[in-house]
Amino acid sequence: MAFDFFQPLEEEFLHFVQGLSNQTLGKKVVFHTPTEFPNIERATIAIIGVLENRGFGEDKYDTDLTHIRKEFYSMFPGNWEAQIVDLGNIVAGNALEDTYYVLKNAVAHLVKNKVIPVVIGGSQDLTYAMYRAYDQLEQMVNVVAIDSKFDFAKETGVPADSFLSKMIVEEPNNLFNYSNIGFQTYFNSQEEIDLIEKLYFDAYRLGEVCSNPAISEPVFRDADLVSVDLTSVKSSDSGNFSNFIPNGFNGKEICVLSRYSGISDKVTSFGIFNHNNSKAESMLVAQVIWYFIEGFHYRSKEYPFGVKEDYLKYIVPLEDEELIFYKSDKTERWWIEIPFLTNLNNKLRRSTLLPCTYDDYLAASNQEIPERWWKAQKKNLI
Numbered sequence: 001m002a003f004d005f006f007q008p009l010e011e012e013f014l015h016f017v018q019g020l021s022n023q024t025l026g027k028k029v030v031f032h033t034p035t036e037f038p039n040i041e042r043a044t045i046a047i048i049g050v051l052e053n054r055g056f057g058e059d060k061y062d063t064d065l066t067h068i069r070k071e072f073y074s075m076f077p078g079n080w081e082a083q084i085v086d087l088g089n090i091v092a093g094n095a096l097e098d099t100y101y102v103l104k105n106a107v108a109h110l111v112k113n114k115v116i117p118v119v120i121g122g123s124q125d126l127t128y129a130m131y132r133a134y135d136q137l138e139q140m141v142n143v144v145a146i147d148s149k150f151d152f153a154k155e156t157g158v159p160a161d162s163f164l165s166k167m168i169v170e171e172p173n174n175l176f177n178y179s180n181i182g183f184q185t186y187f188n189s190q191e192e193i194d195l196i197e198k199l200y201f202d203a204y205r206l207g208e209v210c211s212n213p214a215i216s217e218p219v220f221r222d223a224d225l226v227s228v229d230l231t232s233v234k235s236s237d238s239g240n241f242s243n244f245i246p247n248g249f250n251g252k253e254i255c256v257l258s259r260y261s262g263i264s265d266k267v268t269s270f271g272i273f274n275h276n277n278s279k280a281e282s283m284l285v286a287q288v289i290w291y292f293i294e295g296f297h298y299r300s301k302e303y304p305f306g307v308k309e310d311y312l313k314y315i316v317p318l319e320d321e322e323l324i325f326y327k328s329d330k331t332e333r334w335w336i337e338i339p340f341l342t343n344l345n346n347k348l349r350r351s352t353l354l355p356c357t358y359d360d361y362l363a364a365s366n367q368e369i370p371e372r373w374w375k376a377q378k379k380n381l382i
Contacts, residue, residue, distance in 0.1 A: 005102045007051075007089045008032045013066055017073055017303035025084070026073030032088035043294060044082035046110055048119045050088035052099040055160035063122050064272070065089065068275065068289075075286065078294050096159065100129035107133035111268045114249035116296070118289060124151065124273035125159035127227040131167050131175070133269070136225065140176035143167070146257055148184040148206070148232045148248060152192045160274070168199070179219045181257060182206045182232050182249060200375040206232075206248065213256045218355035218372070220260040220267065221333070228258070228272045228288065230281065240281025251284055255291040257265030262295020265302055299333050303353050311335070316364040323364045323373070326353065334358055338376050358373075380382040 008029050015024040029047075030038040040046070046338040067119035069086070090106070093099045103119070107130050110117045119130060127145070128357055134141045145151070152166040166173050179202040185193070196203050204218060209216055220226065235241055249257070263268050272285055302310075311326035334351040351364040360370040 002088060002105045003037065004088055005090060005093075006032060006048075006106075007035075007039075007091050008034045009086065009088050010066075013069060016070060020074060023076055024253050025075050025077050026071060027331075028077060028080075028084070029073065030083070030085045032086060038087060039083035040085070040110070040115060042083050042115060043085040043115045045084045045116050045118060045296065047084065047086040047289075048097065048106060048117055050101075050103055050119060050122045050126055051089050052092040052096070052122040053097050054092065054099075055125035055158070055163075057158040057160070062277070063275070064277045065120050065275070067277075067279045068120060070283045070339055071282045071286035072289055073278070075290055078297065080293065080297050082293070082296065084293070096125075100126070100132070103129040104133045107137040107269055111137060116267070117269050118292065119269070119271040120285070120289075121271065121273035121275065123160040124227060124229050124271075125163040126158075126273060127225070127271055128163040128166055130225055130269055130271055132225070134174055135172055139174070139224075141174050141178045141224045142179070142222050143175065143225045143227065144179045144181060144219055144261075145227045145229065146181045146232050146249075146254070147227070147229040148182060148245075149187045149229075150180060150183060150192045150196060150203070152195065163233070175202065177222070179223070179377075180204065181216050181219065181306075182209050186246060200378045202372060202375065209257075210249065210253060211218065213253055215258075215357065216257060217260050217263075218334075218357055220257070221355035222266045223261070223264060223267050225269045226261040226267055226271070228254070228270075230272065230274045230276070230285065233284065238284050239278060240276045240278050241280075242278065249289070254284070258288045258291040259295035262292040262298075263298050264295075265299050300328075301356075302328055302331065302333065303335060314361065316361070318364070318367060318369070323369070325361050327361075333357075334361055336360065336364075336370065338373065 020026040051063040053063045090102050107117050152162055153161040181204050183203055184206050231245055232248050233254050235245045237251040261270055275285055311328050314325040316323040326335045334356050336356045338352055338354050354376050356370055363370060
């Protein structure tokens with residue numbers, strides 16, 4: 001069973017929840033207690049803690065998520081209808097791979113049953129285990145990382161710095177696209193930046209996103225898995241002073257990005273990693289989770305659930321071809337059609353519309369091909 005190795009929440013924490021106001025989240029969530037496990041069939045969102053941080057390269061087991069839970073469950077929900085369950089914690093296995101195995105099976109089981117797992121880690125290499133969960137779903141995967149680094153660095157030998165390399169190289173290779181939101185150039189070698197370009201992945205510098213967070217919304221709209229590295233937030237906003245970070249997203253920006261993740265009809269799993277165990281940072285993590293769930297409640301059930309007939313169609317003639325755009329009457333969001341080749345693997349056929357912005361449409365009208373469309377076409381030909 002996928003949840004055999006889950007540890008129930010401690011009595012001290014459950015006693016804390018009992019003392020909360022009846023209007024708080026803590027009184028509306030079903031918890032994994034020593035005597036009862038939540039009914040997955042009734043759930044919409046599942047909180048999972050993972051007490052594993054050996055991905056940092058240190059043999060220690062002291063990840064503590066209690067402060068995050070206390071902050072989160074003390075908050076008040078919005079006008080939420082989704083049933084939220086807290087499945088407790090996955091404890092670190094004898095080997096790092098054992099933890100991966102338990103998390104992978106749990107995420108796969110939840111996603112298959114249309115329950116969105118919200119994973120709170122430990123080290124960010126747990127993203128790899130979440131990605132491997134999609135092996136059982138027979139689909140290509142789009143991964144978005146909110147991160148100051150690309151995590152290619154194989155030479156360090158530290159899993160938290162190199163898990164992206166494993167996702168690209170190891171079979172089965174189900175990674176269709178990787179997008180980085182908020183990378184900081186001085187943290188990434190030129191070879192890594194060149195590799196992102198060579199693989200036709202998407203990467204947005206911190207300054208770009210801070211100047212206009214809305215440019216990232218179409219990226220999240222096309223994501224299956226979103227991974228948040230808390231070190232992408234500057235210390236003055238996160239409270240992480242044990243690992244001082246002078247530059248990064250502020251508290252408002254990281255919450256905006258989390259809400260974009262929740263609003264996306266396509267996102268089926270969400271992870272927050274590299275928490276430094278401090279009480280100060282716990283409040284920010286709790287708010288990031290809150291905004292993801294708030295975004296979820298504003299999902300519009302558009303593509304890939306809707307049909308093209310529900311959209312306004314715009315045809316933009318270029319010198320060599322036509323670009324076809326679709327605009328939703330409901331949300332005024334935009335998509336551009338990607339004409340996949342007929343001999344492609346069937347797993348790719350679902351991604352025929354690529355989320356884009358109104359600015360992409362304006363650029364195409366001025367005979368400029370949108371960069372994300374061009375990259376998608378290049379991947380189409382690989």
